[in-house]
């Protein structure tokens with residue numbers, strides 16, 4: 237496999253999109269685009285990362301992201317091991333630092349970590365030599381999701397610079413929103429956010445997003461409309477009165493989407509609460525690129541593993 | 549603690565005694581644990597037998613510094629700190645006395661625990677003034693026995709670490725504490741607003757994806773406490789001021805005749821939330837580090853008398869509580885050994901005069917707690933702090949006297965420190 241990249245990936249870890257330059261992101265996207273073809277072959281495997289060890293360390297339940305990383309690693313011939321919090325010693329009260337030291341003793345090349353506490357991937361890097369990939373930490377970032385969303389938009393629109401991206405919903409608790417705001421603005425798009433004011437955090441404008449007071453203002457003439465998952469817990473925290481009310485006033489329907497560009501695409505990081513944040517007809521309709529996001533997720537994660545394990 | 553040890557002649561120092569308005573070079577004679585005399589010169593023949601002379605050229609000789617807000621962790625968490633180790637850290641930091649908060653295990657809400665603390669402190673190198681709990685178990689439900697606490701030796705009451713959520717209970721505490729002359733020390737925090745927050749709420753908390761503690765969480769409770777203090781005509785002391793709004797509220801309350809006093813900690817006039825950097829748990833405290841505007845307001849409050857005292861909020865924790873996920877990390881840092889050097893930075897920067905520094909560390913804490921101290925008058929107890937404003941040092945792990953080393957100031961270079969600490973006329977720490 238040859239990659240004609242003028243730019244070298246200068247990072248040992250992938251903790252946040254904040255750490256990546258425009259060139260870094262461009263490199264990941266171009267490598268992902270060339271690796272995507274492997275997944276369409278009848279034998280979906282290349283030997284590039286043979287002998288490398290990838291540990292998926294998941295402290296939060298996740299099927300999609302964990303599976304996506306696992307498939308990505310296997311298609312590159314790396315050995316993968318999955319540790320879920322439910323089966324690991326983390327449940328027995330072992331501290332993260334102890335877990336890290338134990339894993340370090342087994343000399344993995346990459347640890348993919350998901351954790352409910354923001355900053356945990358950073359903590360892991362302080363205690364382990366392996367590369368660390370953040371697969372979602374608290375409300376901080378989910379950089380590989382941001383990258384796969386960029387890739388999907390790039391494929392559909394042929395560019396990212398100059399586009400208008402509307403992100404709708406629970407911005408405050410969404411690591412996906414944070415990575416996307418950072419990623420899209422870094423690549424030259426305009427990002428607008430809207431949702432219940434209780435779910436728009438202070439300082440989100442500092443990340444580069446324009447806060448809109450209505451759904452219409454956010455979606456108006458947008459090229460991309462992204463819905464975020466609303467967690468049912470938000471009702472108990474008095475952040476939204478009910479999911480019913482949320483669906484009616486903040487869910488994305490064909491009426492909302494009418495304000496967007498005629499060729500606007502609809503995205504969602506999954507899993508979808510159908511009929512709450514997104515009308516099912518739209519999720520399954522022709523403008524939805526939700527399944528392509530999933531496909532691109534594998535390609536982006538193959539690219540990340542490749543670049544981080546020294547491929548250039 | 550008074551015991552036979554040689555008289556001391558402390559000469560050539562710059563004697564700073566704000567109560568008498570003294571700021572001049574002179575000598576102080578210490579004998580029998582008391583200040584026996586002050587003068588320009590002491591003739592050798594007038595010195596008591598066996599007197600030891602110490603030359604304090606270039607140093608400041610001040611009434612003993614009192615840290616009115618520390619956590620000594622004993623009883624219950626002796627792996628973090630003990631009364632003995634905490635008192636050693638106090639002496640090393642230039643403090644002759646500390647007031648220890650009641651959030652131990654068990655909580656210091658009764659005479660037995662107060663007596664145990666005082667027993668453990670009997671041979672310690674610093675005076676230890678126990679602070680009793682406002683409510684039984686600091687649960688915020690029922691008043692603790694203030695009469696018993698006072699009799700056993702408590703100097704004030706506080707539910708520090710936890711706010712008193714119920715306004716009625718705070719009102720009753722203020723009223724009832726009046727019977728015993730105990731000051732209420734309020735940890736002002738609206739728990740509903742601070743919620744599961746772990747740092748100041750704002751741009752940075754959003755960027756780091758950490759839950760925020762909004763500034764009103766402090767301000768609202770400070771106002772409630774000021775209001776209750778005015779209403780009951782009782783004094784209240786606000787602990788660890790961290791926001792500019794709180795500074796303004798206290799300034800307003802004082803101007804309106806409320807008996808309110810306040811303290812802040814060195815980290816609130818030195819650091820901002822930016823110290824969290826990449827999730828550094830050594831910058832996690834409650835109240836949280838705020839912003840540059842708050843730091844500026846707190847400095848102004850220290851200078852103009854709005855804030856009465858600097859207290860370290862010394863909060864020892866082991867790596868078990870700090871080398872963990874930011875959300876799970878315990879709040880607080882040790883501060884006994886860095887409080888004076890950090891405050892000296894304000895003197896160097898022209899924010900505080902030397903006399904004001906002594907008021908903040910000695911005169912006012914003594915007055916607020918109602919304990920002896922804060923003066924160099926003849927006959928006063930010989931609790932003394934000597935500062936070398938020119939002593940440059942790097943604070944390293946090896947220097948840490950406390951049993952814990954959870955501080956963001958390791959590796960920092962300081963200009964000035966306490967170099968001699970004297971309690972009851974006895975030297976408890978010296979690095980002259």
Ligand SMILES: [Zn+2]
Pocket residue numbers: 708709710735787788834835
């Ligand atoms: Zn407190």
